[in-house]
Amino acid sequence: MNMTTKSNKLQYGWTLIAHPTYQIFTNKNSYAIIDEDNDVMLRFTLQENEIEIQGANWNLNYKINLGFKTLKIINTPED
Template sequence: METTEKTLADGWKLIAHPDYTVYSNYKSFVVMTSENEMALKFTVANDILKVDNTSWDTKIEVSGDRTLTITNDPTYDEDEVEK
């Protein structure tokens, strides 16, 4: 899966597919899909990551070096594969 990296506040970074759009307000972030659906809402404060809300199918990984990775590929549709 192709990814991009975005630098966030307090040394955090987000790695995700380039089809996701990230909106920020200081230390609060919302990640939207290309269909304008919220995938993830979170805040960072120093070494704390707080997930406020997520869509039911969003998969994330958090590593000790303050990296948040969204592992979903928004261009992959499981329903199309099953047909």
């Protein structure tokens, strides 16, 4: 499976990697990721050394790499 992704720079040197159709909304250090159906997929806040997941869709798959400060959303838009 070959997934197209886009890297998005966030605060504190963090990077979000996700499908380019997903939208990112931010308010200071709080973020919301919106999917192709305009549903909120993920809500989280960032600090220098931590990420706090505040809410996620039940079927959301993601990886957090603390060493590289990346959050990768594995899901792709539904066909």
